[in-house]
Amino acid sequence: MQAALARRGLHGSERKMLHSARRKFLALALSLLAAASVLAAPASAATRLVKNTATVSYGASGIGLVNSNEVTLEVGSATIGGVRGGGAATLTLYGDQGTTRPIQYLLLGTTGYLKLDARACKNDPASLQTRIATLTTSDGDSEQVLATETAPDSHIFLLAPVPTRRGPAQGGSGQIETPKGATVTVAIQGCDTPVTVDFGLVDPVGIVFDSVTGSPVNGLDVSLFKASGAACTQQLATVLAPDELDALVPSPNPYRSHDGGRYQFPIVPAGSYCLQVASTATYTFPSARPLASQAPGRVSSAGSLGLPFPVGPEPLFVAIDLPVDPMATKLALFVNKKASRDTVLAGEQLQFTVLVKNVSATQVSHLTLRDAMSTGLSYLGASLRINDAAAADPKTAAGSLSIALPDLAPGKSHTISYRTALSPSAPSSVHNAASATAAEGISNTATVKVEVRRGFETDAKGVLTGTVYLACQAKDPSANPGVPGVRLLLEDGTGAVTDRLGRYSRYGLRSGTHVLKIDPTSLPEYARLVAPDGAGLGFIDLKDGELFKRNFALECTDEAQEQVKARATAPVTDEVFSALSRTFSAAVFMPGIGGASSLSSTGTGSARDLPAPGVRDAFGTAREFSAAGNERSLNPAAEAARAARSIVPAADQATALETALLAIETNEAAFLNLLDDQVLAVSTVSVQVKAPMESKLTVALDGVVLDESRIGQRSLYRDKAVMGIEYVGVK
Structure with a gap:
């Protein structure tokens, strides 16, 4: 047996596990x-x-x-x-x-x-x-x-x-x-x-049988899928069976019913599973008939209707009988289904419309619409409408909707619509299948497929967001004031700074575990983190496409509230001019064009307490160089006039890169969040730039090119053929 297992590619602990199972x-x-x-x-x-x-x-x-x-x-x-x-x-x-x-x-x-x-x-x-x-x-x-x-x-x-x-x-x-x-x-x-x-x-087998006559049905493909929680997935399960040497080897999945409707999945690891029968022109699955009305003597459970069922705690065979409905009983109703869009972004809403028509010659009664939604879709409450009239929310179970409908006269129809939400972790496509049942028969199954996109800013990456706030109102958390200007750092050195409302966000993060740390030096002087956030440290388990929220609470003392109010109003004083003078420049390398085209500066930060590139006299007049290389004098009068119109608090610059890209008119290279003659209120800033897609962009500070490790976010806007890059922590 050991040799047989080795020939099948099973060794050591795998053989022991399989023998034990x-x-x-x-x-x-x-x-x-x-x-x-x-x-x-x-x-x-x-x-x-x-x-x-x-x-x-x-x-x-x-x-x-x-x-x-x-x-x-x-x-x-x-x-x-x-x-x-x-x-x-x-x-x-x-x-x-x-x-x-x-x-x-x-x-x-x-x-x-x-x-x-x-x-x-x-x-x-x-x-x-x-x-x-x-x-x-x-x-x-x-x-x-x-x-x-x-x-x-x-x-x-x-x-x-x-x-x-x-x-x-x-x-x-x-x-x-x-x-x-x-x-x-x-x-x-x-x-x-x-x-x-x-x-x-x-005899560890199940039987596929006619739900009306009870007779076995041959020639139908039965598949065993893994289930996740209360939802079925499209991932085929692993099935094993003993061979002639009593070694465990892979067994067919799907399995075509034969010899009296038999199918078999001899040994299945412990877990949650779903059974599915591929519908044909003659039979459809799952059956719309209640299990209690099925032929007696059958082994039935929730799995008989395609719903998840458990196996375990040890490996075991699957022996569940599966009823299928003959199409001859399904001529009473016709179902058609449409989605409001063929393509949707993860996290957005989607509307479905279903038409149920009586195609028989008699009235149908006890009419029910069953709508099965795939993983990633969830029903939005209070969105159901039947024949353009608002209706009570339907019954929901295991990702399916059950909607009771009025009786239908011959040739008449009902129109049902409702809205759904796509989770950020939705797969690349979602399926929605609807069918109707009545006392006189059931319908076909109408299926809609919708493609899911992640948006232009990220390729199935995660999003981290949250708020740093003062925990003043326990009963109404929304009334708690946010804390501006708090710096949060990730394990790779990138991070974000909270805006005027204490909010922060980071886009395009890879899946996996991240470490998020609050910079304690950026907290208000009298603010302290509340347990269990006392260390200001959090671990983030992020999935592809997931929106993860992580908040931090600070003690609500009178001193802390005063500090937060002062930050929120962001008064500008002469201390602004103690910052180091900076000149930003950029060069864009376009494919197919030799050399580099210079990017004229759309923003400089300047100050007077430290020497800038150039000469400063006894009156504090400094020489500053713009990106274009021209030199100009900064006298106090000119500086004061310029400061009155250009000093912008740092919180106002925290415009999301995606929002800035949506507002642009051209894809020409330029700075997005810096203006000409702008004086910054902080010494550390984030710099946002744009350039044509497929181009090579470099940004320099005082002639020193910024390293790519300072890039905190990249975004692509394909409709305008433009890319955006945000450099973080630029000093």
């Missing part, structure tokens, strides 16, 4: 059969009618029960067990003719090899003994085979091979036959005391 699975399967079995007592005992149905619970919660076939026997006494010995006899079941591979149960459709230790049989020490063994199933089949002693006076008998077949019991056919699993009792004749033992015959 298989042993537990076999033990559970045997226990299932044993619990469903009762053995016949001697004829002299008083008989009674016993009916028993075994139940397997997939998980500790007790939900998702799967029932076995019902076993009915007339018995006098019952002994429950897997492999049982009577009259000092024990039975060992093998899966190979050489009796080297013992197994705990026999799979229906295979051949079993039985070895019996029957010490109750007197033997001749000089010769091999032969006995007649009678094999009887719990559903009525009876066969006889020879049992030959392996050695004189050994008491060990080897029975002739026992073939099995799925089908009705036919005594004397030379093979054990059962419709769907049974308990097999072995009795040896010619011994001093009765010798009886039993073993399990397992």
